[in-house]
Amino acid sequence: MRFSVSHKTFYKYAQPASESVAELRLCPMSGPCQIVQSRKLLVEPEVPVGSFEDYWGNSVEYFAIPFRHTTLKIASSSMVETSPQESVEYCEDVTVAEARQIIARSSLKAIDYRRPTRLVPVGKVLRCLNRRFISSNAYIIETALSLNEWIYKNFEYVPGATDVSTPLEKVLEMRKGVCQDFAHVMLSILRTGGIPARYVSGYIEHVDPTQPNSELVGAAASHAWVEINLPGDRWWGLDPTNNQVVGERHIKVAAGRDYHDVAPFRGTFRGVTQQNLDVAVEIKRK
The missing domain is CATH 3.10.620.30 (C8orf32 fold)
Structure with missing residues (x-):
């Protein structure tokens, strides 16, 4: 089966955060029963995004926002093909x-x-x-x-x-x-x-x-x-x-x-402020 996967995360701060850092585990795995055909990650405010493989073999993306901001948007989109597990x-x-x-x-x-x-x-x-x-x-x-x-x-x-x-x-x-x-x-x-x-x-x-x-x-x-x-x-x-x-x-x-x-999102921000979080995930068969 082939699916498009959209995972959007939106943080809104009551007062500006002076800086923030985050790790993301949102990129689907490629393996015996799954192939990732395409992947995009957008972060706003726009900053460089790095990546590494953690101890468990997961793809981790990370970024830092070193300036004041009142919102954080993360949009992950993938096209994935899946197949049944092999017989046991x-x-x-x-x-x-x-x-x-x-x-x-x-x-x-x-x-x-x-x-x-x-x-x-x-x-x-x-x-x-x-x-x-x-x-x-x-x-x-x-x-x-x-x-x-x-x-x-x-x-x-x-x-x-x-x-x-x-x-x-x-x-x-x-x-x-x-x-x-x-x-x-x-x-x-x-x-x-x-x-x-x-x-x-x-x-x-x-x-x-x-x-x-x-x-x-x-x-x-x-x-x-x-x-x-x-x-x-x-x-x-x-x-x-x-x-x-x-x-x-x-x-x-x-x-x-x-x-x-x-955890899909792990991060912190500097500033004494409240935050609102909205998450929207959409899976569509293609």
């Missing part, structure tokens, strides 16, 4: 214990995705859930699909119920949240069981124009899901918000240990 049939008979052993021998990078973080902790409740879902003798693919389905069926998608500072324990208690929360829940359970997994940010096509009853749930601005590291250094995407294997309607932007590693 080769892993259907691989147990969790076997997968752990194979990955531990072959992928040093996967160690980073087994460790807890502030947003993806390990605790008593998570250890109980881990024992419920992850058995060393169970098949890795079957285990992941069961966990994906359990989160979908037992958590309610409620925008505004949480924010990025809401502890995971609170999300587990409320059983409600958004895609970011559900991805963190799944990551915590998987990592508690020694299964390397990472957080993915991106976009989804909410409605398939060719199919009835095809709506996918997700945030208007961006979406989040999980990728599990499988033997053979394969990353397999699952979307617990929609109980789906990630497919052509998912557009991948960045991956990391948790939301903090892949």
